[in-house]
Amino acid sequence: xxxxxxxxxxxxxxxxxxxxxxxxxxxxxxxxxxxxxxxxxxxxxxxxxxxxxxxxxxxxxxxxxxxxxxxxxxxxxxxxxxxxxxxxxxxxxxxxxxxxxxxxxxxxxxxxxxxxxxxxxxxxxxxxxxxxxxxxxxxxxxxxxxxxxxxxxxxxxxxxxxxxxxxxxxxxxxxx
Amino acid sequence: xxxxxxxxxxxxxxxxxxxxxxxxxxxxxxxxxxxxxxxxxxxxxxxxxxxxxxxxxxxxxxxxxxxxxxxxxxxxxxxxxxxxxxxxxxxxxxxxxxxxxxxxxxxxxxxxxxxxxxxxxxxxxxxxxxxxxxxxxxxxxxxxxxxxxxxxxxxxxxxxxxxxxxxxxxxxxxxxxxxxxxxxxxxxxxxxxxxxxxxxxxx
Numbered sequence: 240x241x242x243x244x245x246x247x248x249x250x251x252x253x254x255x256x257x258x259x260x261x262x263x264x265x266x267x268x269x270x271x272x273x274x275x276x277x278x279x280x281x282x283x284x285x286x287x288x289x290x291x292x293x294x295x296x297x298x299x300x301x302x303x304x305x306x307x308x309x310x311x312x313x314x315x316x317x318x319x320x321x322x323x324x325x326x327x328x329x330x331x332x333x334x335x336x337x338x339x340x341x342x343x344x345x346x347x348x349x350x351x352x353x354x355x356x357x358x359x360x361x362x363x364x365x366x367x368x369x370x371x372x373x374x375x376x377x378x379x380x381x382x383x384x385x386x387x388x389x390x391x392x393x394x395x396x397x398x399x400x401x402x403x404x405x406x407x408x409x410x411x412x413x414x415x
Numbered sequence: 416x417x418x419x420x421x422x423x424x425x426x427x428x429x430x431x432x433x434x435x436x437x438x439x440x441x442x443x444x445x446x447x448x449x450x451x452x453x454x455x456x457x458x459x460x461x462x463x464x465x466x467x468x469x470x471x472x473x474x475x476x477x478x479x480x481x482x483x484x485x486x487x488x489x490x491x492x493x494x495x496x497x498x499x500x501x502x503x504x505x506x507x508x509x510x511x512x513x514x515x516x517x518x519x520x521x522x523x524x525x526x527x528x529x530x531x532x533x534x535x536x537x538x539x540x541x542x543x544x545x546x547x548x549x550x551x552x553x554x555x556x557x558x559x560x561x562x563x564x565x566x567x568x569x570x571x572x573x574x575x576x577x578x579x580x581x582x583x584x585x586x587x588x589x590x591x592x593x594x595x596x597x598x599x600x601x602x603x604x605x606x607x608x609x610x611x612x613x614x615x616x617x618x
Contacts, residue, residue, distance in 0.1 A: 262585070293563070294570060323474060325511070325556065329493050338517035341493045348556060350473060365561070370516040370550065387494050389474050394583050397494060 266393030269320040278311025278357070280328070280384050280401035287374050287412045293366075301374045301412045303367040305344070309359045309384060311400045316388055317352040324349040325387040326357055326400070330367060332380035342367055379406035439610065459485040459579035464498055464507060465589030470555030471496070471509055478590030481509065483579030491515055491551060491574075496581040499553065501567050507578055510553040513561055516571070518548035549574050 283306045292300035313324055327346040334340055344363035349355050369377060384401040424432075453462045462483050466475045474496075475481070483498055491497065493512050500507040550571035554561040566572060595602040 266583075325474070325494065327494055334516075336519045338519050339490070339515070340517065341515045343493045343513045348473070365513065385494055387496075390584060392585055395496070395581060 262392050265320055266390070269318065269390055269393055269396075272316075272318045274315035275398065276311060276313050276315055276400050278309065278313075278384060278401040280307065280309055280311075280382060280403055282307045282382055282403055282407055285407060285410055287409055289373075289412050289414050292372065293368075298372065300368055300372045303374060303409060304362060305367070306362050307345075307360070307382070309357055309401070311357045311384060312355070313349065313357055313386060313400065314352055314355040316386065316398075317355055320390045320393060322350075322389050322391045324355065325389065326384065327386070328363075328382065328384050330380045330382050332378060334369065334371070334377055340370065373412060374409040375412065377409055379408040381406055457484040457579065458487055459483045461507075461578060464509070464578070465592050466509055467506055467593070468508075470557050471511070472557045474556055475509060475584070476586070478587055478593050480585040480587075480589040481581045482583035482585070484582050485577065485579035490517070491549060491577070491580065497551070497553060497572075498578040498581065499572055499576045500578055501565065501569065501572075501576055503567055504565075508553075508555075508562075508565065509581065510555045510562055512551050513554045514552040516550045518550060520548050551577075 286304045287301050288304065289299045290302045292298040307328065309328065311326075313326065316324060325346065325348055327343050330342045330344055332340055342365075344365055344367050345359075345361075346364065347357065347359070349357065382403045383399055385397065385399050388396040388398070390396075450462075454460060456462075464481050464483060466477055466479045466481060469477060481498070491512055493515055495512045496509060497512055498507050498509050550573060552561055552563070553572060562572075563570070569576075595605070
């Protein structure tokens with residue numbers, strides 16, 4: 240039957256299947272871009288200070304402060320299906336109990352290709368605390384610069400852009 | 416217009432109506448089966464979610480559709496975007512992991528005994544540390560503060576609160592459900608319309 244209803248129905252079904260195919264093709268196409276950018280990351284200083292614990296203000300807890308330099312050219316990660324990059328600096332260490340800990344100490348959202356050359360020198364944006372009250376006896380930590388590529392449509396991708404060359408120990412805590 | 420439809424309806428009779436009802440029911444049942452099947456494959460209680468807040472802007476806006484997985488044997492890492500549900504809170508929250516702290520599993524006597532036995536058999540799978548013990552702290556990309564205020568008294572987010580991690584993204588599509596929640600009339604109109612169409616379609 241060729242009434243108006245069936246025509247509308249056919250056209251919209253065809254349009255939506257075209258749309259789905261196009262979106263799937265775009266999502267798959269981002270697997271063709273396999274850029275692995277490399278940058279530099281140096282931690283210039285680490286300081287551990289006894290501060291008030293977050294939940295219990297009358298308790299003491301160590302907070303680590305660090306200064307670092309990041310230089311990373313992430314422009315190759317921008318292709319037609321890149322909506323934004325979430326760039327983050329992560330400290331990674333195994334604590335006294337022998338289990339893994341990861342803490343993000345700095346992040347930045349990059350939305351345009353023009354801003355994708357990340358050059359930053361400064362200190363951590365987020366408080367760096369161990370789950371226990373101090374960094375005493377905690378083995379040295381690795382620092383890595385990672386990114387999360389977020390697409391307009393499709394699969395989220397993760398990668399590593401830079402890493403400190405050696406593990407860096409925590410200095411003894413000092414009182415202010 | 417409708418008189419013709421009604422005539423056709425009368426002509427086709429009761430059996431036809433029953434058949435259409437059956438068709439309609441099978442559509443709903445297969446939808447439910449696909450949803451639950453996806454849930455089993457992804458190990459997540461709700462493998463597809465709609466973003467309801469702007470706390471992850473500019474990555475996710477209201478109405479975007481997210482596809483989740485929750486692999487039982489994988490750690491969560493910083494930078495992963497999780498969907499979590501705190502007991503007592505009504506809606507799940509989509510935020511990024513800021514800190515992960517693994518916890519050495521507490522060994523009960525029975526577990527220690529079992530471990531000793533297992534090491535004799537040297538079963539590699541038995542020595543794998545259970546990954547349920549992980550403490551997480553999350554933060555929305557668009558928020559200045561981390562989520563400790565949202566945890567309703569909990570100090571850390573744990574594995575049992577997590578619905579899944581975001582793997583795929585499809586913009587705008589979920590806005591239909593938000594619109595239906597904001598304007599319930601739309602929901603009833605849509606459901607009624609679909610039901611009516613299913614009943615009076617002739618093929």
